[in-house]
Amino acid sequence: MDLSKAGKNWSSSITVPQDAASPMSVRFHAFDLSGNAASSPTMDVVVIDNDPPTISAFTTTPVIGGFHKGEEAIFRSEFVDNSAIGAASLEYRYYGGEWESLTMSPEGINYSATLVLSTDRGNRLWFRFNVSDGVGNTLVTGDMEVYLYSQNPRILTVPIVDVMEDERYVMVLEAEDPDNGVVELQWRLETNATWLSLNTTGISLEGTPADDDVGCYDANVSVRDWEGGEAWLSFNLTVVDVDHPPTIEINSPKDGGKAGSTVRASGRANDDSDVVEWVRYQLDKGEWMDAEGTAQWNFDIDTKDLKPGTHQINVKGYDGNSESDVYSVSFKVPEPESDGLSSMQAIGVIGAALVIVAVGITLYLRRK
Ligand SMILES: [Ca+2]
Numbered sequence: 150m151d152l153s154k155a156g157k158n159w160s161s162s163i164t165v166p167q168d169a170a171s172p173m174s175v176r177f178h179a180f181d182l183s184g185n186a187a188s189s190p191t192m193d194v195v196v197i198d199n200d201p202p203t204i205s206a207f208t209t210t211p212v213i214g215g216f217h218k219g220e221e222a223i224f225r226s227e228f229v230d231n232s233a234i235g236a237a238s239l240e241y242r243y244y245g246g247e248w249e250s251l252t253m254s255p256e257g258i259n260y261s262a263t264l265v266l267s268t269d270r271g272n273r274l275w276f277r278f279n280v281s282d283g284v285g286n287t288l289v290t291g292d293m294e295v296y297l298y299s300q301n302p303r304i305l306t307v308p309i310v311d312v313m314e315d316e317r318y319v320m321v322l323e324a325e326d327p328d329n330g331v332v333e334l335q336w337r338l339e340t341n342a343t344w345l346s347l348n349t350t351g352i353s354l355e356g357t358p359a360d361d362d363v364g365c366y367d368a369n370v371s372v373r374d375w376e377g378g379e380a381w382l383s384f385n386l387t388v389v390d391v392d393h394p395p396t397i398e399i400n401s402p403k404d405g406g407k408a409g410s411t412v413r414a415s416g417r418a419n420d421d422s423d424v425v426e427w428v429r430y431q432l433d434k435g436e437w438m439d440a441e442g443t444a445q446w447n448f449d450i451d452t453k454d455l456k457p458g459t460h461q462i463n464v465k466g467y468d469g470n471s472e473s474d475v476y477s478v479s480f481k482v483p484e485p486e487s488d489g490l491s492s493m494q495a496i497g498v499i500g501a502a503l504v505i506v507a508v509g510i511t512l513y514l515r516r517k
């Protein structure tokens with residue numbers, strides 16, 4: 150190309166192409182008006198690369214918006230440089246954290262890096278690419294923010310599915326969350342078992358079913374991690390019927406009462422299944438005998454041959470399956486003679502005793 154004259158100097162400018170090899174060779178030629186020519190030696194001019202790499206595309210697996218804590222995220226990117234890519238890295242940070250760096254490796258025309266997403270550093274991740282061409286030109290892309298989804302908690306409890314009537318049911322609830330080791334999980338219970346409730350302090354299901362509660366129930370227990378993660382445990386619960394022995398009520402005689410010539414005993418027998426096959430009674434340690442009736446029962450005791458003093462009546466019932474406890478009541482049979490005569494006899498005995506003491510004292514005094 151021609152040079153143009155400015156004062157004593159000749160000059161020109163050229164645009165060095167981005168892909169120019171280095172060094173570039175330069176040589177000057179000069180001619181005078183008579184046709185004489187001269188050439189300079191060839192000079193080497195170093196071409197310095199001042200163009201940073203550029204990013205032409207990037208992808209992630211899973212796609213942005215589908216990142217889950219604890220899982221791998223693969224970042225792939227295509228970088229272009231006018232000479233060559235020297236180094237590439239993925240820079241990332243979590244909420245409140247410092248930037249960290251992961252080297253990206255060539256993979257075909259791309260560079261890639263695999264990041265295992267932290268389980269316990271929050272729900273947000275920022276990332277960017279940092280690429281250099283090896284001669285000091287660097288591309289740092291803008292920060293990109295990604296939401297990290299929480300993993301679902303896992304319920305560890307194996308449900309207890311049977312409970313006996315009148316027995317305390319306690320099922321301890323246990324769960325773990327792969328994201329958050331110590332976060333407090335929120336439990337919920339849905340059930341048609343009115344006798345069952347969620348004890349949120351101890352985190353357990355508790356309740357005591359009664360005879361009326363015998364039957365089958367559905368229970369759904371759920372647990373949440375406050376980050377959108379949730380788990381369910383559904384099971385059937387059966388309250389098993391228990392046939393309790395009957396109970397006995399003794400209405401008469403009153404305990405400790407005085408008996409006449411006949412003691413009429415009566416009362417009731419109650420059973421959870423309303424079955425009372427028999428009611429039996431025993432006087433003191435005698436034979437067991439059948440009472441009249443069952444749910445309402447009675448019997449008579451003739452006291453004519455009983456010794457004066459306290460006697461005991463024992464009563465028990467049977468529901469075809471088990472015997473009740475033995476229920477007892479006592480009564481008193483009085484002395485046959487009147488109280489007046491007994492007193493007179495007592496006075497006589499005391500009088501005789503006084504005479505003996507008086508004689509004894511007299512004998513004692515005479516000896517002295
Ligand atoms: Ca470059």
Ligand SMILES: [Ca+2]
Nearest residue numbers: 299300328378
């Ligand atoms: Ca979680």
Ligand SMILES: [Ca+2]
Nearest residue numbers: 360391392421
């Ligand atoms: Ca029952």
Ligand SMILES: [Ca+2]
Nearest residue numbers: 392393422468
């Ligand atoms: Ca029963």
